[in-house]
Amino acid sequence: MKIQQDKALLSPSKQPVPEDLPHSQAAEPTSTNEDFLNLIDHWPWVYAEKVYRKFMATVTNKFPQGDNSRLCDELTKLATLIQDVTKYxxxxxxxxxxxxxxxxxxxxxxxxxxxxxxxxxxxxxxxxGVDVLHESHQSHCLMYQTCSSL
Structure with a gap:
């Protein structure tokens, strides 16, 4: 059944969790939907980590506070997906x-x-602020880093 396939995409695998993602994965190689499907099947927190890294990659001299629109876009896509699952x-x-x-x-x-x-x-x-976010990430205080289901 379709829901079992969808569930399989969200179920953590039995493989060991990597200590950290290589910095090269912070680049934007694929679409968000593809990232979601490729990453959520192993560890949901990896998807959140990629979103964090994509945001931090937008922090430049031109945008010292980063591009928040990317985070908002991710949330909008995810909220739409949640609505669809709720309807289902x-x-x-x-x-x-x-x-x-x-x-x-x-x-x-x-x-x-x-x-x-x-x-x-x-x-x-x-x-x-970017500094606050970076410090929270470094000290492993973001919600996805402290989740007990990891």
Missing amino acids: SDKILNNVGVGKDLAEAQEVQDCMQEVEHWLEDILCGALE
Whole structure:
């Protein structure tokens, strides 16, 4: 069933978590959708880390505070995706009722909402200032870095 495929995209794998992503991955090699599909299947926090690094790559002399529009775009795309999953969950509830399929859809929705909160945390840090965001990242105080489900 489609929801099982979607759930597989969000389920952490049994592979060990990498200590850190190579700096070369901070570049913008693929679209956000492709990043989401490629990264979320292993570790949802990796997606958040890539978004953080893409934002930090926008910090230049011309934009000393970075380009917040990128973070807002990521949040908008994710919010739209969450709305779609919510509609799908509602259709499952109406057509099938409470059961395994609804539980799987809810699991996907919960994971996506958690990632949304992580991106909001990054945006809040960016609004406080690039230095504050960088310090939070370095001290592992961002939500995705302290999540117990990692």
